[in-house]
Every structure is written in C-alpha cells, then in structure tokens.
Amino acid sequence: MSNDCKVCRTHRGLEVVPGGVIVEDELVVASHAQLREGQDRAYLGYLMVETRRHIPGLADLTEAEGSAVMHAASRLARALMATEHAYHVYSFVIGHGVPHFHMHVVAKYPGAPREYWGPRVDEWPDAPHGGPDEIAALCARLRGYLAAAP
Numbered sequence: 001m002s003n004d005c006k007v008c009r010t011h012r013g014l015e016v017v018p019g020g021v022i023v024e025d026e027l028v029v030a031s032h033a034q035l036r037e038g039q040d041r042a043y044l045g046y047l048m049v050e051t052r053r054h055i056p057g058l059a060d061l062t063e064a065e066g067s068a069v070m071h072a073a074s075r076l077a078r079a080l081m082a083t084e085h086a087y088h089v090y091s092f093v094i095g096h097g098v099p100h101f102h103m104h105v106v107a108k109y110p111g112a113p114r115e116y117w118g119p120r121v122d123e124w125p126d127a128p129h130g131g132p133d134e135i136a137a138l139c140a141r142l143r144g145y146l147a148a149a150p
C-alpha cells in the first residue's frame with residue numbers, strides 16, 4: 001500500500017472510479033478506466049485489472065497473482081463481447097503512468113478502422129463514448145453477465 005499511489009488509494013476507497021468495482025477477489029480488482037483529467041466522456045469498455053499489492057510490473061507478479069489477473073481479464077473479455085458487442089478484446093501492460101500493476105482490457109468495436117487497431121483503439125472518434133452514467137450502466141451490465149456466468 002502506498003499513500004501516494006492512485007491505484008492503492010482507490011482500492012482503499014479514498015478515490016472513486018465511475019461504475020465501481022466490476023470483479024474482485026483477494027488478489028485483483030477490476031474496474032472501468034477513469035475519465036481523463038478535464039474530460040467528461042471516455043471510451044466505453046476500457047477496463048483495468050489491478051493487483052491489490054503495490055507492485056510495478058509483470059515481473060513482480062506471483063504465480064497466484066498472474067493466474068488471478070488472467071482469470072479476471074478473460075472473464076471481462078467474454079463479458080465485453082456478450083454485453084457490449086465487442087468483436088475483439090485487447091489486453092496489454094504498459095506501466096508508464098502509475099507504478100502499480102494494471103492490465104488494460106479494452107473492447108474493440110465493429111468498424112474500428114485499421115489505423116486504430118492495437119493500443120490506439122481508444123482514439124477512434126466514432127467508437128462508443130460516454131460519461132459517468134454510461135460507464136456505470138456498462139459496469140452494471142458486465143456485473144450482471146458475470147454473476148450469471150458459470
């Protein structure tokens with residue numbers, strides 16, 4: 001736990017993410033990405049799977065954390081395809097911004113032009129975007145799907 005870390009602060013309830021926690025277990029927490037500073041709309045279906053432990057990157061995961069991250073990411077990908085009609089889901093780890101492990105899990109929507117494929121997919125202006133209410137509704141759909149999933 002680090003008081004200066006935005007991810008740790010969120011896990012402790014000191015900062016709020018739109019839509020709240022989608023899935024969690026003793027090792028990982030997943031939620032929708034926050035709105036960027038100064039923006040009132042976000043690319044919908046941009047999720048983050050974070051370790052509870054304050055560790056910087058892939059090399060620091062225990063085997064159990066690695067399994068928990070991929071289990072959550074895979075379930076979220078299925079949910080994005082089922083409820084948001086994503087036709088592909090990206091996952092990647094960058095780690096330039098915050099030194100607390102987080103895997104990006106990002107819906108790719110039908111019609112996404114080739115120049116936006118990959119980590120830039122959220123720059124496609126015609127993709128679904130929304131504010132806190134749309135993000136909350138999306139998170140509720142994902143939770144509903146996952147609660148009913150085997």
Ligand SMILES: [Zn+2]
Nearest residue numbers: 005008054100
């Ligand atoms: Zn942290």
